Amino acid sequence: MIEGIQKLPIEINDKEAIEIYKKLSNVNKKIGKLDTVLKKSIVNKSILSLLTLNESVQSTRIEGTQVTFYEIMENKSKKNKSWQQIEVFNYHKAIKHGERLIKNGDVISTRMIKELHSILMEDARGTVSNKGEFRKIQNFIGPDKKIENAVYIPIKANLINEYMTNLEYFINGEYHRDFDKKTEENKVLFDHKIDSLLRIAIMHAQFESIHPFLDGNGRLGRILIALMAIKEKIMEAPLFFVSEELEAERIRYYNTLNETRGEKPSWLSWILFFLSASERMADKIIGKIEISEELASNGLKKCNTTVQSEVWLATFREPIATATEIAEITGYHKQTVKKALDYFVFNNLLDKDKSAKRNVKYYNYELIRVIG
Known part of the structure; x- marks a missing residue:
């Protein structure tokens, strides 16, 4: 059983840092190509909307829903939706709301995160009475409802605000006194000044580990990936969607996240896993855009x-x-x-x-x- 997490920033040894930066270079090139392909597409706005809906489907599937993209498209205009469909549409609404806030100049703050959580949990399953509010009790992650069988026990509820403030500064690339940390010999500090994609990877793991809400942490954490990519100008639109890749390797996703927790966290496996998922995501979405473009062009002829x-x-x-x-x-x-x-x-x-x-x-x- 693992308990708690360390505050940011994190330390990586020299050899691990070299491995990460080699991988990062290739991934950033792929993501840059994705942004270019989208801008040139004659159906870019249409495809963007559909890809956002598909992300909503894939992210909720990680949480155990069985809803499909086809089912969502078929039921978009229906009033009476299943709880699984509601979760998907709430996810979509939260992404679009977050995008509007960021493009209006907002930073990713605790206030915004609570607002997004409230949208996400509207009429959904789970504990909705505390939507938009941090938990007041201890929670845990495990195979059943017994804390003694927990795989991971997050920080205590009274520490959430402190840890979320630390994370908020890190997300927005701003200095915080917590970042005044002397590194050991042969170690590299990954603080608020590192490459945006690395900050996104670390942000997601840290948010999931803080586990600030009673429910909806996984979905909200994946929404923050897409929104932070917009804020950091990696993408102009919410297209940085890794949920499909994370869902495809769900056990590895949870295992590598768990390695970043506890008194002696190890971040290498998680960061490399996230970068690989991001690279596969870029390749897959580029393929989807190019095939969609071809379909559109053939029809126009x-x-x-x-x-x-x-x-x-x-x-x-x-x-x-x-x-x-x-x-x-x-x-x-x-x-x-x-x-x-x-x-x-x-x-x-x-x-x-x-x-x-x-x-x-x-x-x-x-x-x-x-x-x-």
């Missing part, structure tokens, strides 16, 4: 009018939609849009629910497959 072109591109924003919904996006009359959508069905670019009599849905299955 079959368009004969401006109306058809605009309706076609609107299906990249809403790959499951009715003629009415596409009409709202494009501004064209519903019947004009329906005619264009049926043209795409005839040319095998879209599918249509032929069994429905009202509110007929059109499906861009090729795009859904790429994103999800």
Whole structure:
């Protein structure tokens, strides 16, 4: 059983630091390419929205939900949603809210973190009575509800504010008196001045280890990765999504996080794991954008009018939609849009629910497959 964590900053020995920086160089190049590919894409805003929804799905799956990207797209407009769907949409709302705050000039503060938590936990499962508030009691991480079987016991509740202040300064790259630390011989200090991507990796592990809320810490910690990437200008939009990669290696994710805890933390495995996940994420999202771009371009070649072109591109924003919904996006009359959508069905670019009599849905299955 591991208890508690050390405050930031962290120390890494010289050899480990060299290994980390070698890896970091390659990952930063990949992420730079991702940002460039997105900016050049003709469907960048549409793809960004869909990728954000997919991130919401993947992050909640780490917590044990079974919801799929297709299911979320199918149920976007429905009023009565399952708790699993609510969690996904809350996650999406929290990311978008955080993005707005950061682009308005806000720093990632304790106030913002509590605000995001409140959005995340609205009508969700778990302990929602304390949404937006730090826990007042001891919690623990383990296989059951017995603390004696815990894998990890976070810091006491009365220390949360102190540790979160320490983390807040680190996140925003600002000096704090805690960072006045003399390093041992052959050690390197990873403080508030280090590369942004390394700070994101350390931030996520530290937030998860503080475990400041009774519920929702994992999801919120992954939201902070995307938001910190915007704040640090790694990405212009919330596209730094590693949840799919973390979910693919869930046990390794939890194991390496656990190594950063206790009186003698080891950070190398976690940082290298996070950098590798970030590199795979960049490769995967670049691939998704490029394939989506190709799908969009191939469809545009079959368009004969401006109306058809605009309706076609609107299906990249809403790959499951009715003629009415596409009409709202494009501004064209519903019947004009329906005619264009049926043209795409005839040319095998879209599918249509032929069994429905009202509110007929059109499906861009090729795009859904790429994103999800």
